[in-house]
Amino acid sequence: MDQVNFRGVKVAKIKSVKFQKKEYSYWKPFHITGSVSSTSTNIEISVDTEEGLVGLAEASPSFRVSGEKVDALLAMESFVDEMIGGMDTNKYRLIFDVTDKLLASPSIKCGVQFAVLSIFCEEHGMKVNEFFGGARDFIETDKTVGIDSIQNRVMEAENIFRSGFKQIKIKVGENLFDDINAVMKIAERTKGASYIVDANMGYTPKMALEFVNQLYRAGIDVAIFEQPVFSQDFEGLKFVRFHSPFPVAADESARTKYDVYRLIKNEAVDYINIKLMKSGISDALAIIEMARSSGVKLMIGCMGESSLGISQSILFALGVGCFDYHDLDSHLIIREDSFRGKFTQDGPIIRAI
Numbered sequence: 001m002d003q004v005n006f007r008g009v010k011v012a013k014i015k016s017v018k019f020q021k022k023e024y025s026y027w028k029p030f031h032i033t034g035s036v037s038s039t040s041t042n043i044e045i046s047v048d049t050e051e052g053l054v055g056l057a058e059a060s061p062s063f064r065v066s067g068e069k070v071d072a073l074l075a076m077e078s079f080v081d082e083m084i085g086g087m088d089t090n091k092y093r094l095i096f097d098v099t100d101k102l103l104a105s106p107s108i109k110c111g112v113q114f115a116v117l118s119i120f121c122e123e124h125g126m127k128v129n130e131f132f133g134g135a136r137d138f139i140e141t142d143k144t145v146g147i148d149s150i151q152n153r154v155m156e157a158e159n160i161f162r163s164g165f166k167q168i169k170i171k172v173g174e175n176l177f178d179d180i181n182a183v184m185k186i187a188e189r190t191k192g193a194s195y196i197v198d199a200n201m202g203y204t205p206k207m208a209l210e211f212v213n214q215l216y217r218a219g220i221d222v223a224i225f226e227q228p229v230f231s232q233d234f235e236g237l238k239f240v241r242f243h244s245p246f247p248v249a250a251d252e253s254a255r256t257k258y259d260v261y262r263l264i265k266n267e268a269v270d271y272i273n274i275k276l277m278k279s280g281i282s283d284a285l286a287i288i289e290m291a292r293s294s295g296v297k298l299m300i301g302c303m304g305e306s307s308l309g310i311s312q313s314i315l316f317a318l319g320v321g322c323f324d325y326h327d328l329d330s331h332l333i334i335r336e337d338s339f340r341g342k343f344t345q346d347g348p349i350i351r352a353i
């Protein structure tokens with residue numbers, strides 16, 4: 001017998017949580033500071049309710065950023081099932097509070113929270129982007145150039161620019177001299193584009209300043225200089241921020257709302273790069289409010305999500321509408337048998353279906 005609340009909405013009681021490992025290969029190896037990967041191993045999370053509703057989501061863990069290992073996460077299936085089993089998805093805040101305790105497995109927290117919200121939205125007849133606020137009709141994403149020879153980096157940036165992307169993300173951080181040359185040559189060949197340059201913690205504060213100063217003197221404008229130094233070096237980050245002519249963003253330094261609170265308190269950055277896989281939905285929402293109340297700006301990024309997982313960040317970004325830059329391109333480098341995103345994409349422009 002269905003239980004209903006005072007508005008006639010059915011109780012959606014969680015019956016089971018299931019994890020499934022999914023391995024994807026990349027079209028070509030993706031090289032960033034300290035890591036080259038040619039596959040992405042994700043976990044599909046399905047949450048079922050007694051009433052027959054199903055929420056499907058994806059966790060895309062990162063050992064490099066969050067210390068997560070896929071096999072260890074898979075072993076948590078029954079634990080997570082016990083953790084939220086029997087809870088009502090209409091009271092999703094309570095499920096957020098419980099899953100906020102998954103501090104060492106933020107991608108699982110993200111997937112579970114998203115699956116629960118999908119059920120909530122289905123139950124209430126709305127789209128997930130509408131649930132988050134329905135702020136935007138479309139977003140524009142960048143596309144990323146990985147670390148490679150200078151020649152290949154320039155070629156790839158030109159291809160990206162020619163295929164309609166106006167925002168190009170450039171990975172740097174392994175070789176200061178090559179990085180400066182690569183960005184200078186890319187800027188020469190893609191006039192009119194804007195650049196997010198991401199060092200993925202590869203520089204010391206001094207190297208980071210050498211990098212930005214040389215670009216600045218060459219007349220190149222960098223929209224965002226992302227994570228120049230080691231994640232835990234908040235002082236280094238602040239030093240770069242106050243001496244760089246370009247805005248500085250925290251990515252690896254900004255995983256939870258607690259990190260962001262400390263970053264803001266230390267005046268360490270101009271931008272926070274929110275990734276749902278680092279923070280889950282609950283902390284991402286908290287980070288947005290902290291950033292808004294302190295004048296810090298926001299961008300949104302991704303890990304190795306397939307079309308299923310990137311859809312989560314896309315619907316979130318469309319709904320909250322607070323990001324200056326969208327770096328949501330992981331699905332573009334992954335081979336997939338079928339497209340499962342709840343969005344359409346025309347070059348850099350993405351809309352919800």
Ligand SMILES: [Mg+2]
Pocket residue numbers: 198200226227251252273301
């Ligand atoms: Mg980054």
